[in-house]
Amino acid sequence: LLAIVRRSGFVRLLFSLLRFVTVIVVWFYFSWGVAYFRDDFHTRATVEDVPYDSVQFKDFATRFVEQANRAYDGRTGVYSAGMDKEGVRQEIESVYQRLQGPLRVAYPNGKRRVKPMMFQSLYSKTGVxxxxxxxxxxxxxxxYSLDFTYPFTLAHEMAHQFGVGPESEANLYAFVTCASSGDPRVRYSAYASTLGYVLNDAYRFLPDEYESIYHSVRPEILEDLKRNREHWLAARDEALSSAQDKMYDAYLKTNKVSSGQENYSEVVALLVSSYDLFSPFFR
Structure with missing residues (x-):
């Protein structure tokens, strides 16, 4: 009899747990997770998804580096007084509002404020x-993020808030928004935060041209990229970071992002196909 009681108690516990998980899953998909099932960027923006060849990609990479170098010229000295994060938030908000048509976002009412990250040191160890x-x-x-990466990260998370699911698309929206800003700090963040993806693709697809493309980047920008990489590596816990990467990779693949974590770097393909569409807005 005791065994039956214990067994029935376990069944009730199991049923309660199943009900709780069901509520959480339904809540997730109805509150935001449905974003993963929207039309992709190319469909929403009516932009043709053209596989880029070496000539096309070299032209894009050259233009991108030139504009990144100009963005660095414009930001000289603007970080000396520290980052006005509330001012940056307001600037990114205003650009999203201005570009809501081209970006195909339904700009919502209200104020979107940045909340402090709980367990920040733990997240820093995982590179988040x-x-x-x-x-x-x-x-x-x-x-923990360095100042020059803050605007891009904020714009990326705002893109998710506006209903953009895939990480590559959130990166694209963050780049377009920051590059279209009148604030030199925000503009520089767009290029500095995306340049690594462009250089990685140049290494893969333009092996003979890579050295010339790499050395055409201002050394100060390359130093910023190196400083940012070392900054995060200093906080990294290998075991925690690896576990987080695997969990998030599985999460993305479960939600129709077949490339998983690699989806972040797929922003380059989106940029190549849409750069001419958005470049008139760039400052």
Whole structure:
């Protein structure tokens, strides 16, 4: 009899747990997770998804580096007084509002404020610079991030808040928004935060041209990229970071992002196909 009681208690516990998980899953998909099932960027923006060849990609990479170098010229000295994060948030908000048509986002009413990240040191060990909380529609940005990466990270998480699911598309929206800003700090963040993806693709697809493309980047920008990489490596815990990467990779693949974590770098293909569409807005 005791065994039956124990067994029935376990069954009730199991049923309660199953019900709780079901509520959480339904809440997630109805509150935000449905974003993974929207039309992709090319369909929404009516932009043709053209596989880029070496000539096309070299032209894009050359233009991108030139504009990155100009963005560095424009930001000289603007970080000396520190980052006005609230001012940056307001600037990114205003650009999203201005570009809501070209970006195909339904710009919502209200104020979207950045919330402090709980367990920030733990997230820093896993290399997480920010995340979007879908259950309460909240943006969290890691204060451990270097100032020049902050605007791009914020714009990336805002893109998720506006209903953009895939990481590559959130990166694209962050780049377009930051590159279209009148604030030199925000503009520089766009190029500095995306340049690594472009250089990685140049190494893969333009092996004979890579050295010349790499050395055409201002050394100060390359130094910023190196400083950012070393900054995060200093905080990294290999075991925690590896576990987080595997879990998030599985999460993305479960939600129709077949490339998983690699989806972040797929922003380059989106940029190549849409650069001419958005470049008139770039400052």
């Amino acid at each position: 610079s920010g995340y979007f909380g879908p259950f309460f529609n909240e943006i969290h940005v890691n204060d």
